[in-house]
Amino acid sequence: MVSAIQQKMKDSFVENVNEEYLTDCMRCGFCLSACPTYLATNNDETHSPRGRIALMKAMRDGDVVWDGSVEDSFDMCLGCRACEPACPAGVQYGALIEETRIAIQQVKPKKFVEKTARKAAFDGIFADQKKMAGTVKLIQFYQKSGLQKATRKIGFLDLFPPFMKEMEGVLPAVEKKKKREKKRGNPSKTATTKVAFFTGCLMDTLFQETNRKTIEMLEWLGAEVTIPKEQQCCGALHGHSGELDKGVRNAKANIDAFDSDDYDYIVNNAGGCGAFLSEYEKHLQADSEYAEKAARFSRKMTDISSLFVKLGLNARLKELESEEAGIVTYQDSCHLRNVNKVFLEPRSLLEDAPGFEYKELIDAESCCGSAGIYNLLQPEMARRILDSKMKGVKELQPAKVVTSNPGCLMQMQVGIQREGLEKEMQAVHIVDFLHEAIHKKQKQG
């Protein structure tokens, strides 16, 4: 009855999924209302944190055998980790789903579509900055050459899943490399805070402009910014898809690249990367060579909003005056909020931004459906989640929807375009938003 692969899967769960973490869950259900997939499925317990934990345990205990329905429940999880802060029992859901994905990955090679998407995303693009840069060159060429217009016209992209197509529509215009390189590393003589910048592979390629502005802002606030050369992709996408070993390899490379007493902070401007970076410590705590270095790395790690606040940006913003510019709102980056517990800092900056009125978005704390490459793998669920998110946006009518992560940024822009609202509002990265607020003022003054 139980096939060989099913038996292997059970063994893999026993080997990889920590029983103690599972028994931490007392099934109270307090996490249910925090889970976007539970809500998007009209309260289907199969797609809830409590249900998924029960399924992990049942896989281990042999109460269910591996089949499509079990797989579906785990695949559908966004990995947003909103269930963690909601759980009074302190269940480490993030660790559990990571372990579950390792257990599955070891036995069952992924489906073709996912394999292709993952292969392109991981091995081709994310693992290697050079390759990523190559991809960006392609995009640049594509945008410049008029090909973008052309392919849109002839519907070349219709051949791809609809979500890919929408994503293509919101790709940022990529800045030329020279321009931003000139701006790099302009050490200020009076700098008291020394900052090492983790550029992030997506941020350093598709979102170069945002990175350039990040550096400009930090320097404007009196920090000295360094960009360690040997840095790699953070490894989060690998870690979240059952390839933690690959993620850990990147972690070690980054720890080495940033291991210097010269830096007070290591800063990142992508929420998804930041959480994984801050968890290097956890992943390497048993590694005799790296444990201490990893702890030092994670301790210094900070997100850009928190660092801006520490460097006194709020006061500087308050000094500025500007004409009324409408409503600004904020969509949390899941991992920045749920893992690093940072949600007040970005809001405080937006509240102090000149000209704008900050208003809270309904359910700002719940995932937008981007979730790494989830929107490519689970377009249907991602769409449902984004649709309900957009209801809140439409009610609020903001001029700017600010985010702290490139994935969220593109997802929110997809949402805006899908609703046909791109004339009225725009999704922007918090750094770009703040940079503009300051820049505009300086031009006027």
Place this chain on the structure above:
Amino acid sequence: MELEATKPFLSIVGEANTKHSQAQLLAYSYDATANFQAKPDLVLSPSSTEEIADIVKLCEKSQIPIISRGSGTNLAAGTVPTQGGVVILFNNMKKILELDEENLTVTVQPGVITQDLCLFVEKHGLFYPPDPSSMKISTIGGNVSENSGGLRGLKYGVTKDYVKAMTVVMPNGEIMKLGGKLAKDVAGYDLLSLMVGAEGTLGIITEITLKLIPLPAIKKTGIAYFNSLEDAAKTVSAIIANKIIPVTLEFMDKGTIHAVEDFMSIGLPRDAEAMLLMEQDGTEEQVARDIQTMIGIAEQQGATSAILATSEKQAEELKTGRRVALSALSRKRPTTILEDATVPRSQIATMVKAIQEIAAKYNVQINTFGHAGDGNLHPTCLTDARDKEEMERVEHALDEIFHTAIELGGTITGEHGVGEMKSPYLEWKLGTAGIDLMKHIKQAVDPLNIMNPGKVFAKETKKRLVVHSG
């Protein structure tokens, strides 16, 4: 269930509202009760009373068990399908149907979440007091079927005090309406009350009309810390003896304080042995007076600190802290078994002391919190179900706690219900005559025993402990 057998159900609710995959059945195999799990055969999400009636008729014909399930947060294994069967969900029946501001009632479908209802009526200046700690997730259908209490029970009573009318699908598929928006009604036996707290064993509730009251003008929260559990318990009795009926009088011991602080980091003192949360509502003048008196009484009884919450935000944090107590405690050990022993208020200090002694006697870890003002304590055993020897000691300890509660004029469950978990103890409280009467009622209403079978009635009553004092 064989695919063939599911077809007639499918044609009632439609494929989209049917769950029968392996993962889905597993996801409806448990509730918040430790150590109980069993898969149903089918899970259905009907959209109307009529659909439910059709489902029940089908089940009656083939004698298939029916398990009504709200959010599955009950703590007595009330929704675990231990005999298989069909689980009925109310996720398609969660509308607030009518707010009647002239009669001060609200009519809802059973799937409405308790907190959503509270917030909805408060927007209209009205108040629905029953607020179980699980209100963020529990459903009104579940609350009514368990007759749930909450943090506001001392002053405002429990769910049954607010149920005015309901629609029920009976075990033969008949649709029955009970009660009405009336202030008074003595026509016949009080069947409405019979359905409240019936735990899904007598029928399926498909619509509920609840009583509302005007929202009090203000509320204020006080907090007191103690060096001993008894000082806290004595404070509770003294407050009530002083003719003050506060909204809330909640209790947490040291272990609970630690667990909550670990989760929330709201600055609860880790050296306190016990704390009391006191809330009063009403008019400004009366609230100020009552809170001051309560703080004074706490100080007299030896509180190390007794103060007013500094802000609404702090008051909310403290109440949330109390609400998450059970789940937070569960972080300490793999298995959490919680009890619901309730005694007359005057006996609360005696009961608290007895629980401590029982824990020491059997060498088990018990932390206690609860609705002290209601005499309703939740001694919670932190253990590991995989350790047989320890579990045996836990069982003895729990038996003795039940026994002590009854000796003090109390009961085995104040608000969580009997379900399957406490059914072996029910006779201790009711006696044979009581159990027999209940059996006759069940037999008359549900002769085929298809409504949540195995719940409330035990196959066998647990042997009553004989405790020799001294």
